[in-house]
Amino acid sequence: MVSINKLCGKIVECGLTIENLADMMGINRSTLYRRLSTGGENISIKEANQLKEILQLTPAEATEIFLLQMSHAMRHAERWEIHMTLTDIEVVSSKTLTPDQVAPILRWRPQMIRLQARQRPEALGFPVIVVGTRVKIPKQAFLAYMRGSEMG
Structure with a gap:
């Protein structure tokens, strides 16, 4: 669902x-x-990108508004044009991140992160949490990895 109130x-x-x-x-x-009255369920990636441009949303705002829509859409078509930066990651309120959020920063495909997390998580260089088919990445550990510092 899209955060209709924020949108x-x-x-x-x-x-x-x-x-x-x-x-x-x-x-x-x-x-x-109709799109708005259904909680944004049927907003396409193209429409979300149009809204991002027209409303001049920052990547952080777009992620906050479209996060669930983006995660669902990225599983089916990796055409999302909003790329987060480390600064955007810092303001994410969750303590964990998804492969969809970190993939653009790493310049990897989200599915490759998921596969690596299941098969050889130590090769990623940052910790991951795998529960069933879901992969979560501790935000602070990921930021430390990206900055080249150790988590203590």
Whole structure:
């Protein structure tokens, strides 16, 4: 699900109406209303990227608004154009990260991180938590790895 409250807040902050936004996206306003009324379930990657551009969202804001949508979409098509930086990772409120979040920084595919985490986690260079098919990465340990420092 998309954080509709945050998305609508950004729409208002930019001084746009749903009608204006739909026109800018090249879609019918009823289509946009429907997307928003269903919690953003059917917002495509293309539409999320359009919203990011039109609303001038930072990568951190886009991640906060579209995180669940992005994670789901990336499992099916790795075409997400929002790439996080280490600074963006620092402001993520969760203590763990997903392969989808760290892959652009490492310039790896998220699935490769998942496979390595299951088969040879020590080769990654940072700790991972594998539970079933899910892979989580402790945020502070990942940041330390990226900065070349030891976690103590």
